[in-house]
Amino acid sequence: MRVRTQDALAERLRFETLISEISSRFINVLATEVDSQIEEALGLICQFLGLERATIAEVVKGDRQLRVTHSWAAEGLEPIPVPTAIATEGLPWGSEKVFSGQMIMFSKVDDLPDDPITKRITLSQRADPSHEPVTVKQVFLKLGTKSHLTVPLSVGGSVLGVVCFATLRLEHVWPEDLTRRLRFIGEVFANALARKRSEEELALYRSSLEQVVHERTRDLTNANTQLKHEIEKGKKSEERLQELYEHELELRQQIEAEMTRRVEFTRMLAHEIKTPLTPVLASSDSLLAELEDERLLNLAQNINRGACALESRIDELLDLARGEVGILDVSNEPVDILRLLREAAESMTPLAINKVQSVGLALPPSLPPVRGDAMRIQQVVLNLLTNAIKFTPKGGRIRLRAAHENGSVTVEVQDSGPGLSHEERLRVFEPYQRLSTDTGRLRGLGLGLALCKTLVELHGGRIWVKSRPSGGSTFGFSLPADTAVPTAGSGAGSRLCKVLAIEDDEEIVGSVSLAFENDWPEAALFTCATGEEGLDWVEIEDPGIVILDLNLPDMSGFEVLRQLRLFSAVPVVVLTVREEEEDVARALELGADDYLTKPFRKKELLARLRAQLRRHTTPDGEAPIVCGALRFDPATCQLKYGERDVNLTLIEGRIIHFLMRYPGQVVTHSRLSEAVWGEVYQGSNMSLRSHISRLRKKLETDPSDPRMILTKPGVGYWLARPG
Numbered sequence: 027m028r029v030r031t032q033d034a035l036a037e038r039l040r041f042e043t044l045i046s047e048i049s050s051r052f053i054n055v056l057a058t059e060v061d062s063q064i065e066e067a068l069g070l071i072c073q074f075l076g077l078e079r080a081t082i083a084e085v086v087k088g089d090r091q092l093r094v095t096h097s098w099a100a101e102g103l104e105p106i107p108v109p110t111a112i113a114t115e116g117l118p119w120g121s122e123k124v125f126s127g128q129m130i131m132f133s134k135v136d137d138l139p140d141d142p143i144t145k146r147i148t149l150s151q152r153a154d155p156s157h158e159p160v161t162v163k164q165v166f167l168k169l170g171t172k173s174h175l176t177v178p179l180s181v182g183g184s185v186l187g188v189v190c191f192a193t194l195r196l197e198h199v200w201p202e203d204l205t206r207r208l209r210f211i212g213e214v215f216a217n218a219l220a221r222k223r224s225e226e227e228l229a230l231y232r233s234s235l236e237q238v239v240h241e242r243t244r245d246l247t248n249a250n251t252q253l254k255h256e257i258e259k260g261k262k263s264e265e266r267l268q269e270l271y272e273h274e275l276e277l278r279q280q281i282e283a284e285m286t287r288r289v290e291f292t293r294m295l296a297h298e299i300k301t302p303l304t305p306v307l308a309s310s311d312s313l314l315a316e317l318e319d320e321r322l323l324n325l326a327q328n329i330n331r332g333a334c335a336l337e338s339r340i341d342e343l344l345d346l347a348r349g350e351v352g353i354l355d356v357s358n359e360p361v362d363i364l365r366l367l368r369e370a371a372e373s374m375t376p377l378a379i380n381k382v383q384s385v386g387l388a389l390p391p392s393l394p395p396v397r398g399d400a401m402r403i404q405q406v407v408l409n410l411l412t413n414a415i416k417f418t419p420k421g422g423r424i425r426l427r428a429a430h431e432n433g434s435v436t437v438e439v440q441d442s443g444p445g446l447s448h449e450e451r452l453r454v455f456e457p458y459q460r461l462s463t464d465t466g467r468l469r470g471l472g473l474g475l476a477l478c479k480t481l482v483e484l485h486g487g488r489i490w491v492k493s494r495p496s497g498g499s500t501f502g503f504s505l506p507a508d509t510a511v512p513t514a515g516s517g518a519g520s521r522l523c524k525v526l527a528i529e530d531d532e533e534i535v536g537s538v539s540l541a542f543e544n545d546w547p548e549a550a551l552f553t554c555a556t557g558e559e560g561l562d563w564v565e566i567e568d569p570g571i572v573i574l575d576l577n578l579p580d581m582s583g584f585e586v587l588r589q590l591r592l593f594s595a596v597p598v599v600v601l602t603v604r605e606e607e608e609d610v611a612r613a614l615e616l617g618a619d620d621y622l623t624k625p626f627r628k629k630e631l632l633a634r635l636r637a638q639l640r641r642h643t644t645p646d647g648e649a650p651i652v653c654g655a656l657r658f659d660p661a662t663c664q665l666k667y668g669e670r671d672v673n674l675t676l677i678e679g680r681i682i683h684f685l686m687r688y689p690g691q692v693v694t695h696s697r698l699s700e701a702v703w704g705e706v707y708q709g710s711n712m713s714l715r716s717h718i719s720r721l722r723k724k725l726e727t728d729p730s731d732p733r734m735i736l737t738k739p740g741v742g743y744w745l746a747r748p749g
């Protein structure tokens with residue numbers, strides 16, 4: 027008995043795995059591949075379950091008829107021909123169930139009713155010569171069916187068709203758990219077919235609209251040509267001119283009407299495409315919350331990730347479509363482009379580190395702001411950085427630089443990946459283009475760069491690419507500068523500490539980056555692999571502190587120190603394998619502030635860096651503040667809790683400093699965010715929650731039951747007044 031139960035569970039798990047694999051095929055499948063994927067899936071399901079025939083019939087639009095579009099049969103058996111028309115009016119017993127979303131099933135033909143069919147029905151490509159009415163049971167007997175299951179294909183309450191499974195040799199039982207899984211497969215097929223229909227209709231509508239626009243443009247051109255010809259011939263008849271003017275006006279109105287219809291169609295398409303995706307995301311979220319079996323949980327995670335990826339692709343497609351018809355709105359506000367670039371680079375650095383890549387910045391100390399939509403400009407920068415990381419091999423370098431010239435702000439992303447041919451450069455910003463270097467490992471519809479072009483042009487800018495077939499590409503764009511707004515580069519964003527690591531060992535870079543991410547996330551870490559690049563970076567960016575390796579590929583660290591001290595007093599911590607006394611002495615004589623040998627301890631490195639920063643930070647004159655057992659020094663960001671020293675990050679120091687100023691009073695999220703970052707930004711509540719959690723771990727006896735830093739749900743935080 028136990029063996030049979032285990033076999034049944036194993037068989038069920040294999041079938042669950044098959045269903046998950048089939049579902050994942052339809053997440054990013056192109057519309058042109060939907061039919062072949064469905065036919066292959068029908069065969070896999072039938073072979074696994076021992077079924078002998080499967081058929082999909084879609085509803086003919088505007089009619090209550092079904093048309094067979096996909097058909098499969100086991101070897102030696104005849105499938106239902108494609109196409110086969112089925113007049114559902116002749117099957118009242120089945121059609122009422124189908125169009126109400128119910129399943130039809132029987133395990134043996136004798137279970138079927140003997141109701142006569144009210145109208146003659148075609149069940150093959152040859153018409154039935156008989157004029158006598160037949161019963162429902164006789165129809166299935168003619169098809170050789172022993173058992174049968176029909177699953178409606180419905181999306182958003184509308185039935186698109188049915189998928190039918192049948193056996194022809196033996197009778198088959200349809201247990202509830204099997205029908206539930208086959209209904210899920212039916213939902214997958216329905217969503218795929220709905221998306222295919224939408225994309226086909228969109229393509230057809232675009233084609234027809236382009237034809238109409240072409241014809242109207244041709245007519246307008248002919249009308250203008252005729253008007254010029256009439257003027258040249260000296261015909262000055264006002265009636266004729268008025269007639270031509272009215273004709274031109276009529277043509278313009280027709281074009282505007284076509285564009286209006288296209289706008290409405292795009293809005294409708296956004297709703298129709300995203301509606302069927304909503305239950306997939308909701309269902310996968312529910313499964314992730316309820317499943318405990320690790321293998322099934324992994325399958326649910328795959329579905330959820332794929333659905334999220336599909337939603338992202340749909341957003342790209344819809345943004346591009348909105349841009350084409352002129353309904354993609356962008357705001358017109360001053361944008362701190364310098365801060366935006368730094369934040370974008372910081373957010374992409376972990377992704378580059380995972381691929382053992384380095385992201386270098388070559389940004390000036392200040393840039394004038396630009397006018398536009400900060401979210402959309404950030405979307406362009408992140409898209410270009412993501413593109414560079416995708417195509418740059420392991421160990422490669424990405425460089426983000428910007429400049430202000432000729433009334434515009436220019437931004438460029440340079441990579442060390444494979445170059446582009448002349449033909450690829452000409453079409454790289456066109457939709458649905460994939461590069462020759464993409465061998466199938468990169469997903470997507472090829473819309474990212476096309477969307478970047480649309481967004482940049484909506485802001486009145488231009489976009490370009492420079493590349494060599496031998497290797498390396500630079501994607502850039504420019505936006506008009508807003509000289510009426512004060513120059514960017516000051517404010518809360520500039521108070522964050524920038525740390526530069528001049529290090530060519532990828533493993534060391536990864537280890538240092540992980541230390542910063544875990545224990546000093548408020549500091550912005552940047553890396554470069556050569557001494558020359560490091561000197562340029564210090565001169566342009568003026569970092570708060572430098573980590574320097576002595577063994578660099580282009581020059582020694584001693585030479586970097588010598589040149590660095592000619593123009594900068596930035597504190598330098600040497601991190602090297604060289605531990606000889608003469609090397610230590612030489613580095614300190616050349617201007618190093620501290621010396622640490624490899625292998626090193628991460629916490630010790632961060633502590634030495636913070637100590638150097640404290641020594642080189644000019645106090646702002648604000649006196650220490652005391653609240654009960656807490657004493658905080660704003661000049662050094664040092665906190666004492668009784669006799670205990672508490673190490674704080676820069677952000678944690680700002681939070682506790684502000685809370686100590688108002689003990690016993692609730693400080694709202696927005697007010698605390700403004701005190702910490704200088705402004706309220708999207709996502710600040712989540713960031714505050716993370717930093718408050720870390721503060722509690724450093725101060726509270728039981729962080730899960732805080733007694734010092736308390737929360738007012740939905741409002742903010744407060745520091746308990748000392749007793």
